[in-house]
Amino acid sequence: MQIIFHIDLNAFFASAEISVNPSLKGKPVVICRESRRSIITTASYEARAYGIHSAMPLFKAKELCSHLIVVHPHFALYKTLSQQFFNIVATFSKKLEVASIDECYVDMTDYIKQHSFSPIEIATLIQKTVNEQLHLQCSIGIAPNKFLAKMASDMKKPMGITMITNKNYKDIIWPLPIESMFGIGKKTAPKLHQLGIETIGDLAKRENYEKTRSIFGKNALLFYQKANGKDFSKINYTKNELKSVGNSTTFERDSNDEEFIKSMFRQLSNEVSLRAQKRQLVSNSISITLKYTREKSRTKQMILDHYTNDFETIYASALLLFENIYQGEMLRLVGVSLNNVIHQNELNEQISLFDTKQELTKKQVNSTDQIIHQLNETLPGIKVMKASSLIKEETIQKKYLKNNE
Missing domain, CATH: 3.30.70.270 (Reverse transcriptase/Diguanylate cyclase domain)
Structure with missing residues (x-):
C-alpha cells in the first residue's frame, strides 16, 4: 500500500x-x-x-x-x-x-x-x-x-x-459537512444541500449517486469514489523538474573570516555545478544566501546574459554578490543556488547563422571573463581568477586543497 x-x-x-x-x-x-x-x-x-x-x-x-x-x-x-x-x-x-x-x-x-x-x-x-x-x-x-x-x-x-x-476514514471524514470536502466549491455545496446531502457520508451512499449526476455530470463517479475513501490519481512527479539547484553549509562556529567564507563559496559552487551538469540543467540566475543568526538572513540574486551551469561562472558570480552585500558580520551559514533552472534541451537561444560552435564557446568564456573582470574592478587589491588558472599557481592550489581535505 x-x-x-x-x-x-x-x-x-x-x-x-x-x-x-x-x-x-x-x-x-x-x-x-x-x-x-x-x-x-x-x-x-x-x-x-x-x-x-x-x-x-x-x-x-x-x-x-x-x-x-x-x-x-x-x-x-x-x-x-x-x-x-x-x-x-x-x-x-x-x-x-x-x-x-x-x-x-x-x-x-x-x-x-x-x-x-x-x-x-x-x-x-x-x-x-x-x-x-x-x-x-x-x-x-x-x-x-x-x-x-x-x-x-x-x-x-x-x-x-x-x-x-x-480503516478509519469513515469515522474521520464521513461526519464532516459536505462543503469541507476537497473539490466541493461554494456554488456546488448549496445544490447538494437541496438534494439532502449534508455530509460527506451522505455523498458516499449508493442511493445518492444517481442524484448527484445532475450536479457533477461525468465526474459523479469520481466524487462518489472519493467520498468512499478511494482516489486512483497518481503523484505526477515527472512534471516537477527542479526549479532550483542549490546547496548550503552551516559552519561549526560562526565566522567572519572572509578567506574561509570564500573557500566555502568555492566548494558550494562546485557542488551546485556538478549537480546541475549531472541533470543537464542550466540557469541565468545565480543567488547566494548569508545567514547571520537564526532570525536574520539575506539573499541576493544576479541575472546573467546567458544560461550556464559552469563552475567558474557560478563561483565568480557568488563572490561578486558576496562582496556587494557582506559587511563583516559573523555568519553561521552560506548558500549558493541556480534559480529557475531549465533543461538544456529546452534552451532556445537565438543563434546567428554565422555563429559556429567554436564562436559560441568563446561567447560563454568571454561572459565568464567579464564577470571576473567586474569582480576584480569591484575589489581593488584582490585578484580573482578562473579555477582552472589555479593549476598555474601552486601555492594557491595547495591552500584550496587543504581547505577541502
Whole structure:
C-alpha cells in the first residue's frame, strides 16, 4: 500500500514575512497592499482569531481589528522560500508533486520501507527540518491516496499531523459537512444541500449517486469514489523538474573570516555545478544566501546574459554578490543556488547563422571573463581568477586543497 503525504505550509505569506521580521511574531498580520480597495492575500493565525481571512477586503478587516498590521507582499521572498521548502521535502522523496506555491504531495512509500521510522515520525522530522531551516510551520496529512492526504492536512493547523487510513476514514471524514470536502466549491455545496446531502457520508451512499449526476455530470463517479475513501490519481512527479539547484553549509562556529567564507563559496559552487551538469540543467540566475543568526538572513540574486551551469561562472558570480552585500558580520551559514533552472534541451537561444560552435564557446568564456573582470574592478587589491588558472599557481592550489581535505 502506498503512503502519501500532503504537506501544506501554514499561512505561508504571513509566515514568510515573520521569518525575516521576527518582531511580527504573535501579532495580527495580513498581507496585501495598503489601500482601502485591497483584498487580503493571507492572514496570520492571530489575525484569523478576529474573524479575518483571505479574500476579505482590507477595510473590513480593519473594522474587526483596529491594531491590524498590514505588510506589503514580497513575492520574490515567497518564491525563494517556496523553492527551498520543496528542496527540503525532495531530500526525503523525489516523488513529489507541487500543488501550489505552498503545498505538495509526496509519495513516501519507498522512504518508509528503507527506514525504520513510522509515518508519524517522518512527518515530525519534516516539520522540524522546515521549521529549523526556514522558520516556517507546516501541516501534514498522511493517507493511502492524495484525496485523503489533502483532507487530513487541513484538519490540524498550524503544525498538525493527521493520519487517515482505509480503516478509519469513515469515522474521520464521513461526519464532516459536505462543503469541507476537497473539490466541493461554494456554488456546488448549496445544490447538494437541496438534494439532502449534508455530509460527506451522505455523498458516499449508493442511493445518492444517481442524484448527484445532475450536479457533477461525468465526474459523479469520481466524487462518489472519493467520498468512499478511494482516489486512483497518481503523484505526477515527472512534471516537477527542479526549479532550483542549490546547496548550503552551516559552519561549526560562526565566522567572519572572509578567506574561509570564500573557500566555502568555492566548494558550494562546485557542488551546485556538478549537480546541475549531472541533470543537464542550466540557469541565468545565480543567488547566494548569508545567514547571520537564526532570525536574520539575506539573499541576493544576479541575472546573467546567458544560461550556464559552469563552475567558474557560478563561483565568480557568488563572490561578486558576496562582496556587494557582506559587511563583516559573523555568519553561521552560506548558500549558493541556480534559480529557475531549465533543461538544456529546452534552451532556445537565438543563434546567428554565422555563429559556429567554436564562436559560441568563446561567447560563454568571454561572459565568464567579464564577470571576473567586474569582480576584480569591484575589489581593488584582490585578484580573482578562473579555477582552472589555479593549476598555474601552486601555492594557491595547495591552500584550496587543504581547505577541502
